[in-house]
Amino acid sequence: MQDQQAPDAQLVAADIQDLLLDTPDVEAFLTELARHSAAMLSSPGARVFCGVTVLRHRSAATVASSDERALMLDELQYQFAEGPCLTAASKGVQVHIPDLERDNTWPEYTEVAARNGIRSVLALPFDLPDDTAKAGLNLYSETVNGFDQAAVQRASDYVQQASKGLRLAVLIAQQSQTAANLRAAMTSRTVIDVATGIIIAQNRCSQAEAMEILKKASSNRNVKLRDVAQAIVDSAGGGPVATHFT
Structure with missing residues (x-):
């Protein structure tokens, strides 16, 4: 199993490096990262929507999204001040909801998200230094069990690689601002x-x-x-x- 996953990890790392080289700042990097994440984690007939939530000074914002739908789904959580992505970013934990209609953790949010065609959610925190903002990658699927065990592992590995790129992007931005x-x-x-x-x-x-x-x-x-x-x-x-x- 490890031999099969290693090429994927190397490919993801190379893709993240390319994104860093091809984008002028952190915001542009995150936008491309959201689009790349959605494309990487989608499969034929099972599209994935992706947003990136950032927490600064106790306020949340979506700084990047793969499309308008992902942005809307993220902002729903900010309206209710709760949800899987806010929990993942603020507490640094993975949140996986295989079927929104069977989950009562955040009833108001899940009801509206399900009404908008979303059936499963996977939210993963970025691994960032304590002195930077907290952030999370938010993945949405229109199918029940849209993220099986293999998909969850793949997304987790992906976020681990993306965290390295994000840390570097933040460091470059800080150095540029200092200069x-x-x-x-x-x-x-x-x-x-x-x-x-x-x-x-x-x-x-x-x-x-x-x-x-x-x-x-x-x-x-x-x-x-x-x-x-x-x-x-x-x-x-x-x-x-x-x-x-x-």
Whole structure:
């Protein structure tokens, strides 16, 4: 059995890597992941719908879905504030409902989902670090027992591989944001330094005194220091200031 599953795991890992390389950010990665998940876990005559739930600051949102139907099914849970996907994401447990019409765990949600043609649900948590958001992969089927034991295992293996890709995507996004923040800070510093130089030239004062003049102007006008500095540069005919990175 292990020999049969190994090629599938390798194929999934390769697919996840391709998704990471082909998408520009985390949101796009998750959207492609939802579509890929639905395609991978569907079978002829048994279509699977997929959504990705993310929990941040106790609020839930579907950040990606394979289609509008999956999005609607996810958002039903948010309306009722309960359901298999919310439980999977918040508690980090797998939730499998083979037949919604025979399950009374979340009666309001299951009744509406069944009315919309869904008969079985499988929700699995992503394995993410504690300091990041909690998330889950939500799978819906129109057939009773749409996820047999083999399908559940395959989905579990899939989410394990996808979690690695998601962790990497989040890490890349965090690094990119840190770099962007650093560039913005350095750009602001450049404008302030240029404005300080103009004040020194105009007032024949020291750098410390020039900075005090800038800070007082910023405080008196209730305007950000960078904006005051840019106004001084503009009034001196300097125009936009560029920071050069090597």
